[in-house]
């Protein structure tokens with residue numbers, strides 16, 4: 001069902017874990033399955049210096065969020081917001097159709113984290 005790349009990011013995500021000194025945190029929930037995902041950001045000079053995530057989501061959500069973190073590192077906040085579900089899906093070599101909705105969870109949490117950062 002999943003590609004090798006999806007399984008690799010699911011089994012050994014590089015960016016999984018809480019960030020104690022985060023500058024911003026965003027949380028998003030998936031209405032279809034009830035899963036929750038949190039994104040942590042460390043920001044310097046308007047760029048994402050460090051990023052990590054935690055989730056109770058499925059393998060697709062874990063892999064997609066790990067890839068999102070990889071794609072966000074070193075990017076400006078605007079560039080990070082412009083990363084699309086298609087970018088993530090292309091990087092992973094496609095997700096099963098039924099799992100497409102899982103890949104947007106990370107993006108929604110990222111958006112909330114950036115909004116939270118801009119408010120402060």
Ligand code: FES
Nearest residue numbers: 033035057058102
């Ligand atoms: Fe819940 Fe994928 S089934 S995030």
